[in-house]
Amino acid sequence: MALITGPVIAVEEVTRRFRRGSETVLALAGVSVELYGGELTVAAGPSGSGKTTLLSIMAGIERPDAGTVHTHPPLPPRQRPDQLGWRHLAFVPQALALLDELTVAENVALPALLERTGTGPDPELLERLHIDHLAGRYPSHTSGGEQQRTAVARALRLRPPLLLGDEPTGHQDRARVELLLTVFRQHAYNGNAVLVASHDQDVIAAADRVITLADGRITSDTRQQTRTYG
Ligand SMILES: Nc1ncnc2c1ncn2[C@@H]1O[C@H](COP(=O)(O)OP(=O)(O)OP(=O)(O)O)[C@@H](O)[C@H]1O
Ligand SMILES: [Mg+2]
Structure with missing residues (x-):
């Protein structure tokens, strides 16, 4: 893996407006932020503060009206979550975007298939996220929490230098929130940048860095200092 020095992603003076009828909503009003490998960052802030908009712009799903986004390595422009360059950047959207014609294992394997790099779902990853027993099921036949852990496994499949999660622990019980935090922190400590949008105090407490919108x-x-995770 190439060592990345400097920010994995740099967002500079990004503005995003949404039109709602005659009204204009300023979802992001000149946001600048850089993310570095080795850190778990949490984006906190009240509902409507711009967290999802920021993550979507970082992921290339939304375009800014003004400002720039640079990633290292640079990403080609992309339109949909399932067209992301999974090798470089992986997104866990709030709506998960699992493909229901594919099994849990096939969904996790999808990034490897799309990027033609290795094959298969990575059994160790399925085990780590407690979804190994569901490998052959379709997502619609699994629980909301299991679907969310499947989307996290899919995002981690190619160990991308940038991992973005939009409330990726929202459907989990406390034990599974801890499990996901351990997985995110491990991914960060392997040298990758991880950004998670969350309202959850346990998630905020586990972050190396907290950005409030x-x-x-x-x-x-x-x-901030964090306690040690397994
Ligand atoms: N597609 C859209 N059309 C119109 N307004 C939008 C759209 N997406 C977001 N907004 C508005 O932009 C602002 C920021 O929304 P955003 O979804 O980024 O907030 P958030 O911090 O993720 O909130 P939550 O915690 O509820 O998920 C809000 O006022 C929201 O209503
Ligand atoms: Mg949101």
Whole structure:
């Protein structure tokens, strides 16, 4: 793996407006942020503060009205979550975007298939996310929490240098929130940048860095000590 020095992604002065009838909503109002390998960052902030918009712009799903996004390595422009360059950047959208014609194992294997690099779902990853017993099931025949862990496994399949998760622990019980935090932290400590949008105090407490958004602006950006995770 190439060592990445400097930010994995740099967002500069990004603005995003949405039109709702005659009204214009300023979802992001000049946001600048850089993410580095080795850190788990949590984007916190109230509902409507711009977290999803920021992640979508970083993932290339939304385009900014102004400002720039640079990734290292650079990403080609992409339109849909299932067209992401999974090798470089993986997204766990809130709606998960699993393909229901594919089994759990096939969904996890999808990035490897699309990027023609290796094959299969990675049995160790399925085990780590407690979905190995569901490998042959279709997502619609699994629970919301299991579907969410499948989407996390899919995102990690190619161990991308940038992992983005939009409330990726929202359907989990406490034990599974801890499990996912351990997985995210491990991925960060392997040298990758991980950004998770969350309201969950346990998730915020596990972060190396917390960015708080309010009304489309970053109002605080702090690094914090965390307790040791397994
Ligand atoms: N497609 C859209 N059309 C119109 N307005 C939108 C659209 N997407 C987001 N917005 C508005 O932009 C603002 C930021 O929304 P965003 O989804 O980024 O917030 P959020 O912090 O992720 O909130 P939540 O915690 O509820 O998920 C909100 O005012 C929202 O209503
Ligand atoms: Mg959101």
